[in-house]
Amino acid sequence: MSYLAADERYRSMTYRRAGRSGVQLPAVSLGLWHNFGDTQPLEVQRAVLRRAFDRGVTHFDLANNYGPPYGSAEANFGTLFAQDFRPYRDELFIATKAGWDMWPGPYGDGGSRKYLLASLDQSLGRMGLDHVDVFYSHRYDPDTPLEETMGALDTAVRSGRALYAAISNYPAEQHREAVAVLRELGTPVLLNQANYSILNRAPEDEGLLTAIGDTRTGLIAYSPLAQGLLTDRYLSGEVPAGSRMSVGHFLKEQALTGAKLRQLRSLAKLAEQRGQSLAQLALSWVLRDPRVVSVIVGASSVAQLDQNIDALNGAPLTEEELAEIDLLSRA
Template identity: 60%
Template sequence: MNYLADEQRYSKMTYHRTGSSGLKLPPISLGLWHNFGGVDTFESSRTLSRHAFDLGITHFDLANNYGPPAGSAESTFGQIMKKDLFPYRDELIIATKAGHRMWEGPYGDRGSRKSMLASLDQSLKRLGLDYVDIYYSHRYDIESPLEETMGALDQAVRQGKALYVGVSNYNAEQTERAAGILKSLGTPFVIHQVHYSMFERRLEQGLLDVLAQEGIGSIAYSPLARGLLTDRYLENIPADSRAAGGSVFLRPEDITEEKIAKSRLLQVLAQERGQSLAQMALAWVLRKGRVTSALIGASKVKQLDDNVAALNQLHFTEDELALIDQILAG
């Protein structure tokens, strides 16, 4: 049976302008860092993508090296596009990135023009697309001039292979320099993807000010601290969890007693607000419109539903925010 998207999808979701650009993103976006690789069940990945779109999630975030194995998340999503989502291509914002090691030799890593443009061509083939909506420099490259990396992003736009560009994991000074270069080239630098959660606050250390100054939006990855800001690890490490499975993304030693104690206190506040801990953590990232969108991962449809429900309660009182800061500082 051919997939038909929920006709009510746009009545279920609001959309935020990305910085000062005309691009709008849903406040919750779906990241394909996990659960879309070659080691995962295709039908599960397909179900998650379709359900996300039915909820009004129009933004799907990838990178060249997502999997495992590297590249397989893009291949999986390419198949989902072909089978289900291609009729809705103009309703979707599809992003990918380059900058981490992807293939052997001196050109399969970092931010040279050769690496960035070759990687984008490979990504488009895996995705089965003519262009992506956002193309990111995945990390700052100390070995390549920033002018070269930004010049490659500019060329991708001028070639029609990307509509917008962004950066990820750049600090405030690097972001400001990148913005100046792209502005001089006339290229739309619309978004910065940054690690941000209650446990990771570097966005607030000057970068937020630069983004506001330059009219650049932001999207937060790992807003749930890779599961630590959910109820999943409050008692023990579940046997089916990433940590128990030896994932490099979350190791048992990352789950410290200090963080778990803080999560338990935060959960009490979340319950008082009528939310789960995960929902409150997402609402906190999105508070006061400081972040355009929060990137979530999901392995089950119910997780998508639960996370999107965070949008029902985004308001915090000043007392609640002060208590959260007190808990985190403790």
């Protein structure tokens, strides 16, 4: 059955401007990191993508090595795009990245011009697109001159393979340098994508948010739920079957210490007092800062996606609540 997007898809989503650009992104974006590889049924992926767009999520975030296996998230997205979303291409903001390990040999990792542009061409092929809306350098590579990496992003934009450039996992100093190089080249740069959550405040502590504000770019937060720690899944102290912690790839069972459980349960109690889940509180907290353009959430089901988007219905955090979260997050 062909897909028709909901008529009311733009009525309730909040959109935020990316720095000084003309681009507005949904406050909640859908990340295709964990749940869109070949280990997840395609029909579940289809249901999540359709529901996201029906609720105004226009931004789909991918990378060359998302899966598993590498490349499969882009390939699966390409299949669903062709079947469901091609009529809506101009309403979508599609991102991909290159920078981490992707294929064997010296040209499948890092920040070289050789790797980034070859990877982008492969990504476009997997997704069945002639361009992405934004192409990221996925990490700062100290072994490649910054001018070379940013020059590759400039080429991606000037060749029409991407509309905007962005960076990810760049520290504050390198963020400033990268933005300066891109702007000198005349390349529109939007975002720095960084790991940011109640449990990981490095963007504040290490000056990245200050650099974001000074350069009038935007931060887009990945792992705002700390790989699932900031959800109700682990509050019992048990590790549910099928959870990220049970797989143990990025989130290890050793993270669930007694002190961590007490911290999470205290945050969950505060969330309950606000009429929110722990995940909704965590998303509200990241979005409290106007320098944050969007939070990227993963979702393995429509119900999980809906709960995350419903965080936007929560009341603004009070000064008292923010102070309590500060104490709990640094405990």
